[in-house]
Amino acid sequence: MSQLTLQKIVRRKRAFDLAQIESDLAEQEDQRIRWESFRTVNSEALKDKMCQDKCNDNLRLGLDMVKAHMAFGSISFPSLIDENDLKLFCRLDDQHSWCLRDCGFIVQFNMNDFICKHHYKEMTYLLPCYRQAVPTLKLECGVKRCGPYTNTDNTLTGRALRCNLLLCDMRCTTNVLIRRCANEYGQQAAHFIMNYTSQQEISNFSTLLFQVSFWMKGLIKELNSTIENSMVTIPPSCSRLFCHKPDFRQCFL
Structure with a gap:
């Protein structure tokens, strides 16, 4: 196998590895965005639930x-x-x-x-x-x-x-x-x-x-x-x- 052929194979492998790395990074970023969105939504839902529970607890205490x-x-x-x-x-x-x-x-x-x-x-x-x-x-x-x-x-x-x-x-x-x-x-x-x-x-x-x-x-x-x-x-x-x-x-x- 000639030196030129080896260089082409190496370049292709490096290009493939770079594309794979970029793909992995993009997927990780998508996962991070989805997780942040999920955490934000759940955080708001949790805050709403805590606020509602506080209202209900105050009502129960008053009704006593x-x-x-x-x-x-x-x-x-x-x-x-x-x-x-x-x-x-x-x-x-x-x-x-x-x-x-x-x-x-x-x-x-x-x-x-x-x-x-x-x-x-x-x-x-x-x-x-x-x-x-x-x-x-x-x-x-x-x-x-x-x-x-x-x-x-x-x-x-x-x-x-x-x-x-x-x-x-x-x-x-x-x-x-x-x-x-x-x-x-x-x-x-x-x-x-x-x-x-x-x-x-x-x-x-x-x-x-x-x-x-x-x-x-x-x-x-x-x-x-x-x-x-x-x-x-x-x-x-x-x-x-x-x-x-x-x-x-x-x-x-």
């Missing part, structure tokens, strides 16, 4: 000062004792919303606005009825009548199970309120809890139906069909939560 009777079973209705507790509850809830906003979150819907902003006077008027009914509610309703209470997932099946529990607790609570608070006053107290609960379930179903709709769009796109050909049905047990009969007890027959 609020007297509550916990007699409504699975009904997520604020179980407050008197108007002072209502004022404190609403102030803490408002502070929690502002704390989340300061963290950068958008508070689109706050169920407690139903009580603290839109129906505050009505809640104040009905508190004596709820307070008077507490001993009987604890004795006759709750886990003894409708339990055991289990966590339900946010699916149509899970929501149906949740609504069955709510209907059971609402039926028992309504009977106690009407019996303990005189018919008309007790009816008003029961209607108020039902209105609160139905608004809450509307919010829950809006979230669920959005999730189902998003999933269906992806599936239907793959099948080259249209979203109009599909339908999501609210379970019958949940439909019964939207009741406006004059005698509230008829809603649970």
Whole structure:
């Protein structure tokens, strides 16, 4: 092999090695950029999570000062004792919303606005009825009548199970309120809890139906069909939560 040929081979090898080094360096730089981006995103997510946790912890600490009777079973209705507790509850809830906003979150819907902003006077008027009914509610309703209470997932099946529990607790609570608070006053107290609960379930179903709709769009796109050909049905047990009969007890027959 001639000297010239050897020189060409050496030059080719050096050129190949240089190209390989440049390729390796480029790949390392890409990996570094991806890692920095990943770390930045995760760092921001971690900061958001820590900020949200701080807001939630402050709310929990504050709610420890609020007297509550916990007699409504699975009904997520604020179980407050008197108007002072209502004022404190609403102030803490408002502070929690502002704390989340300061963290950068958008508070689109706050169920407690139903009580603290839109129906505050009505809640104040009905508190004596709820307070008077507490001993009987604890004795006759709750886990003894409708339990055991289990966590339900946010699916149509899970929501149906949740609504069955709510209907059971609402039926028992309504009977106690009407019996303990005189018919008309007790009816008003029961209607108020039902209105609160139905608004809450509307919010829950809006979230669920959005999730189902998003999933269906992806599936239907793959099948080259249209979203109009599909339908999501609210379970019958949940439909019964939207009741406006004059005698509230008829809603649970």
